[in-house]
Structure formats: structure tokens, C-alpha cells
Amino acid sequence: MRPSTALVLLALAPIALWAAGAFPRSPQTPGIAVAIYDENPSHIWNRLYAALRIREDSQGNRYGEDSLDPMLWPESEHLLAQPSHELALRVLDEFLRTHAETLIQDPLKRALSQRDLWAVFDWSVQQSSWAGQPGYGNEKRELQTRLAEVLRRLALTQEQIKSLPDNYAQAVASGAFAAKYNPEQPQQPFLPPDLFDPRGPWVCITPSPDYPIGYGGVAPLHFANFSGRSLFLVFMRLPEGRQATLDYFQTLWNFPQPWVSVSIGGPEVSQENPSLPSFPAGTQVALARQMVLFDKQGNLVVSPITESVQIRVYREITTAQARDTSDERHSGQDFFEIRISRPLLFSGKQGGLRATARDEIELPTFQTKGDDPIGESQAPAHASLMRTMETCLLCHSGGGISSFNSLNSLLKPTRRQEEPGSVNYGPRSESESNALWWKVNHYDWGLLNGYWNAKP
Numbered sequence: 001m002r003p004s005t006a007l008v009l010l011a012l013a014p015i016a017l018w019a020a021g022a023f024p025r026s027p028q029t030p031g032i033a034v035a036i037y038d039e040n041p042s043h044i045w046n047r048l049y050a051a052l053r054i055r056e057d058s059q060g061n062r063y064g065e066d067s068l069d070p071m072l073w074p075e076s077e078h079l080l081a082q083p084s085h086e087l088a089l090r091v092l093d094e095f096l097r098t099h100a101e102t103l104i105q106d107p108l109k110r111a112l113s114q115r116d117l118w119a120v121f122d123w124s125v126q127q128s129s130w131a132g133q134p135g136y137g138n139e140k141r142e143l144q145t146r147l148a149e150v151l152r153r154l155a156l157t158q159e160q161i162k163s164l165p166d167n168y169a170q171a172v173a174s175g176a177f178a179a180k181y182n183p184e185q186p187q188q189p190f191l192p193p194d195l196f197d198p199r200g201p202w203v204c205i206t207p208s209p210d211y212p213i214g215y216g217g218v219a220p221l222h223f224a225n226f227s228g229r230s231l232f233l234v235f236m237r238l239p240e241g242r243q244a245t246l247d248y249f250q251t252l253w254n255f256p257q258p259w260v261s262v263s264i265g266g267p268e269v270s271q272e273n274p275s276l277p278s279f280p281a282g283t284q285v286a287l288a289r290q291m292v293l294f295d296k297q298g299n300l301v302v303s304p305i306t307e308s309v310q311i312r313v314y315r316e317i318t319t320a321q322a323r324d325t326s327d328e329r330h331s332g333q334d335f336f337e338i339r340i341s342r343p344l345l346f347s348g349k350q351g352g353l354r355a356t357a358r359d360e361i362e363l364p365t366f367q368t369k370g371d372d373p374i375g376e377s378q379a380p381a382h383a384s385l386m387r388t389m390e391t392c393l394l395c396h397s398g399g400g401i402s403s404f405n406s407l408n409s410l411l412k413p414t415r416r417q418e419e420p421g422s423v424n425y426g427p428r429s430e431s432e433s434n435a436l437w438w439k440v441n442h443y444d445w446g447l448l449n450g451y452w453n454a455k456p
Contacts, residue, residue, distance in 0.1 A: 032056070034065060036342050037109055044091070044100040045113065048150075051091045052079065052120050057374045068308060068339050069226065069365045070116070072123045076372040079120070079143060080127070080136040092146035101153040107160045111293055111303065112342060114154045115229070121147045122227045125444040148451035158295040161303050167340070168196065168288075168306040171351030177338070181284065181313050186334045189355035191309065195235060195286060198423035202235040202286065203245040205406060206427040207434050208414035216438055217431045218406045219287060221395075225366055228439030231290045231302050233431055234406050239282035248279055249410055249417040258411035272407050278317055278400035281332075285404065286311045292435070298449060300436045306353070308339040310392060318399030331397050335389045361385040367395070 032054050037045035054064045055071045055078060064071040072078060079088050094100070104110065124140050124147070171177060171191055178190035194200035207217040216223035219232040238244040252258070255276055261268045291305040318332035337356040345352025363373055364386055373384035396403040410417060420426035439445050 032062065036066075037104060037113070037346075043103075044095055044098065045104055045109075048091050048095055048100075049113075049116065051084075051088050053116055055374050063363055063374060066342055067362070067365075070119050070123060071363060071365070071374060072120065072127075073365070073368060073372045074126060074128055075130055076123075076127065076375075077129065077133070077136070078372065078374070079124070080139040081134075085139050085143070089142060089146065092143075092150060095150055096146065096153075099153075101150070106346075107156055107164060109346060110154050110156055111161070111164055111291070111305065112345070114151055114156075114293055115291055117147055117151055117154070118229060119226075121151065121448060122229065122444045125447055126227070144447070145451055148448055149455070151448070152452055152455075155294060155296045158297075158299060158301055161293050161295055161301045164303050164305055165351075166304045166306075167345065167351035167353060168309070169351070171306075171338070171353040174350040176350035177353075177355065181334070183315065186313075186315065187358055189336050189338060190311070191338060191353075192237075192286070192311075195288065195309070198420075198426055198428070199242070201241045201245070202237045202284075203242055203249070203417075204427035204431075205234045205236065205409050206415070206417055206420075207431055208409050217434050218409050221367065221405075222287065222289070223435065223438070227444055228435060228442060229292050230307060231292055231432060231435050233288045233290070233428065234409075235286040235288065236279075237284045237286075238279055246417065246419060248277075251277055252407070252410045253412060253416045255411070272411065274402070276401055276407070276411075279314070281314055281316050283314045284311060285314075292439070298452065300439055300445075302432050302436070306340070306351075308337060309353075311336040311338075312392070312396060312403075314400065320397065320399040321402070330399070331393065331403060332399050333396070333403065335392045335396075337388060337392070356388045358387075358389065360388045362388050362391075364391045366391065 032050040033041035034046050034050045034054065035041050036049050037043060040046070053067070053070055054062060056062050078084050101110075104113075121144060124143050127136070127140070129135060168191070172179075172193045178188050179193055181190055182188055192202060195202050198204075205218045216228075217232060218234040222232045223230070236245055238248055255273070258273055258276065259270045260273045262271055263269070287310045289307045289309070291303045291307050292300060293303050294300050313334045313336075314332055315334055316332040318330060320330040320332070338353050339356060340352050341354045342352070344350060344354060363384055395405060401407070408414065
């Protein structure tokens with residue numbers, strides 16, 4: 001496996017697991033029954049998924065059965081404290097001892113399993129307990145060494161990753177989603193068939209090279225929140241089409257004073273000029289999230305798999321302020337989210353994508369504070385549930401341009417957005433190289449490489 005530049009800092013003494021030469025035998029692991037990777041809930045792949053990804057609160061309510069991201073927060077002690085830590089180690093040991101990676105050869109299932117376990121590994125690196133709580137240094141190393149080896153064994157070749165299905169195209173072809181927004185049925189979810197067309201009406205915003213290389217691209221908060229394991233692409237579509245969208249980008253870039261200084265009880269900071277010209281009603285914005293994997297040689301690869309698409313339609317341009325979250329109608333927007341579902345994906349139905357229901361609720365994992373709403377000693381976690389669409393409103397509640405958080409890629413002094421001469425070297429390719437560079441130079445990736453390279 002290829003080491004990253006972050007590896008120089010790692011002595012990696014905690015490899016006693018490898019020095020011991022074997023994983024201890026363990027009994028069958030009790031736990032929650034699921035049938036994600038095989039119809040038999042006792043299958044080791046299902047038990048590993050359940051042990052690491054599914055949680056129960058004090059009332060027995062279950063969370064994370066098919067969640068996009070793990071039910072783990074920066075200060076979670078789950079998988080580090082007992083009894084969840086022991087259970088996780090038991091099932092990981094069994095997986096490794098029995099070479100359970102050989103039981104399933106389907107590249108799609110192996111890719112999803114790598115994705116799910118990689119998220120747990122990265123969380124364990126970033127986890128930080130409350131002051132006075134255990135640091136869990138030994139427990140982290142016990143978990144990480146096992147996860148690192150499972151991840152190494154699950155890795156596909158680069159050719160296999162590139163050959164994974166374009167599930168977005170499959171979802172469009174399935175007919176399960178409307179092709180466009182219908183103002184007469186504004187609650188109806190849709191998937192634009194031309195979203196990824198490099199010359200289509202949806203313009204993908206190019207990350208600016210004027211920012212430090214590897215800063216995370218056009219949606220850096222989304223990118224960093226998931227530690228570079230997904231590529232995020234931002235698209236905009238004005239009602240009149242592609243040229244009108246590019247012309248609007250030019251208008252923003254030509255605006256004489258794109259930034260203003262403000263001070264709110266502290267030093268002055270720069271922010272976007274509130275007088276920037278807004279886009280018209282009918283404009284649509286999309287955020288596409290695509291899965292990043294690594295191959296058998298440790299090379300990061302952006303896969304063809306779309307994990308989610310979030311779309312906002314501006315039915316009207318309102319004067320709502322940026323933090324008016326009292327009612328999404330104030331923003332003048334309709335919110336949609338299409339996300340991956342493992343059962344649908346593995347059964348070959350509608351590209352593995354499903355529409356998030358308008359009243360669907362979940363425990364938010366994006367841009368949250370450190371505390372864990374499912375902590376064993378806390379109240380039932382349902383007190384922290386939010387409507388999925390409400391989580392979008394928290395960051396995009398303003399009217400018109402005040403709700404668009406990727407303006408720094410469209411304003412001077414960043415590079416002007418232009419039509420690329422070649423579709424093969426356009427916004428997508430630049431976003432990919434930017435994202436992969438960030439991850440290669442990140443500490444959690446260096447640590448994972450360190451475990452691989454320290455193995456005899």
C-alpha cells in the first residue's frame with residue numbers, strides 16, 4: 001500500500017496485534033439481526049455490519065440500519081466503551097480468522113462494505129472524549145488495527161472500481177423518478193437525466209485553483225465533514241439553460257465589489273456582498289455526492305456510484321435572511337434528497353436510490369456537535385430526531401443568493417468560470433484531483449497506510 005506524506009509522523013508502535021501473529025478465536029457474536037449482505041442474518045458480513053453500524057437507544061429503538069453514514073459523533077464512546085467494544089472486536093476477529101472476505105466476491109457488495117467500514121475507521125481517528133472521560137487510546141488501536149486489515153482484504157482492483165455500475169443512470173432509466181420538477185406537484189421527487197451531461201443545462205462549478213490545493217472543492221464543509229471519502233459536485237441550472245447560467249456566473253465575477261467587511265462584536269471579517277445580483281426564480285441547484293474507494297495498491301479512486309443527490313428549486317426569490325429556519329416556505333425553495341439504499345442497490349432496483357420522504361426523520365450526522373444522542377445513559381434518542389429536509393434548511397434557509405454557499409468559487413479573486421475546452425478536463429476532473437489530494441495528505445489516511453505498511 002502506498003504511504004502518504006502524513007506517515008512520517010507515525011512510529012506506529014501499537015502493532016502488537018500483528019506481532020502476536022494471529023487473531024484470537026472467538027465465539028459466535030450475539031447482536032442485532034439484519035439481512036443486508038446475505039439473506040441469512042447470521043452471515044458474518046451481516047453481523048459485522050450490525051456490530052459496527054447499527055445502534056439501539058435506552059428504549060430499544062434502532063438506528064442506522066440503512067443510514068447513509070454511521071451513527072457516530074465526534075464524542076461518541078460507542079465501539080470504544082464496553083460492551084460494544086468487545087462485541088466489535090469479536091466479530092472483527094472472526095471475520096479475519098475465517099477469511100470471511102472470500103465469502104462474497106460481488107464487487108458492488110465489497111465496495112459498499114469497504115465504504116461503511118472506512119467511515120468507522122476515520123471516525124475512530126477523529127473521536128475525542130469529553131474532558132475527564134477516558135481517551136480510549138488502547139481501544140482505538142485495537143479497533144483500528146482490525147479494521148485496517150479487513151479494509152485491505154476487501155479492496156478491489158482499480159479496474160473493478162471503474163467497472164462498478166453508474167447507479168444514477170440506472171435510477172433514471174428505471175422510471176422510478178420524475179425527470180424534472182413539476183410546479184403543479186412541488187412535492188414530487190425528481191432526478192434530472194442530464195445532471196452529469198458535461199454540455200447539458202446543469203453547469204458543474206469548477207473549484208478555484210486560487211485556494212490552497214486540496215481545500216475540499218466547491219463544497220468544503222460537506223467534503224471535510226466526511227473526511228474526503230466522498231466527492232461533492234455542485235451544479236446550477238438557470239431556467240433559460242446552460243448559456244444563461246454561464247452568463248450569470250460571469251455577471252457575478254464582474255461585480256465591482258463582491259466582498260464587504262463586517263464586524264459583529266469582534267474583528268472585521270470579509271463576507272459576500274449582500275447586494276450581489278441574485279439568480280431568477282426557477283433556478284435549481286444540486287449537490288451530488290459520489291463514493292470514493294481505494295484499490296488493492298492503496299490508490300484512491302472516485303467510483304461511478306452516486307451516494308446521494310440533494311436538489312433545491314427556487315420557486316420564488318424571497319428576502320428571507322440566511323438563518324431564518326422557522327419555515328422552509330420563507331426561503332422560497334423546495335428541497336429534495338435522493339439517497340442510496342443498500343437493499344435496493346443489491347437487488348438491482350431503481351439504481352439503488354430512493355427518495356427521502358417529506359416527513360422522514362433521522363438523527364443528523366452532518367455539521368453536528370460532539371455529543372452522542374444515543375449514549376447509553378441518555379434519554380431516548382428520538383428526542384434528537386429531525387426532519388431530513390429540515391437539516392438542509394439549517395444551512396440554506398435564506399432567500400435567493402443568500403442561501404447559496406458556494407459563492408467563493410464564483411467571485412473575484414477566484415478564477416472566472418468558463419466552458420472547458422475538453423469535457424475530459426473540466427470541473428469534474430479538477431474536483432476529483434482536488435479531493436483526492438486532500439485525502440492523501442490527511443492524517444487518517446496516513447494512519448491507515450501506516451497500519452498496512454507495518455504488517456509483516
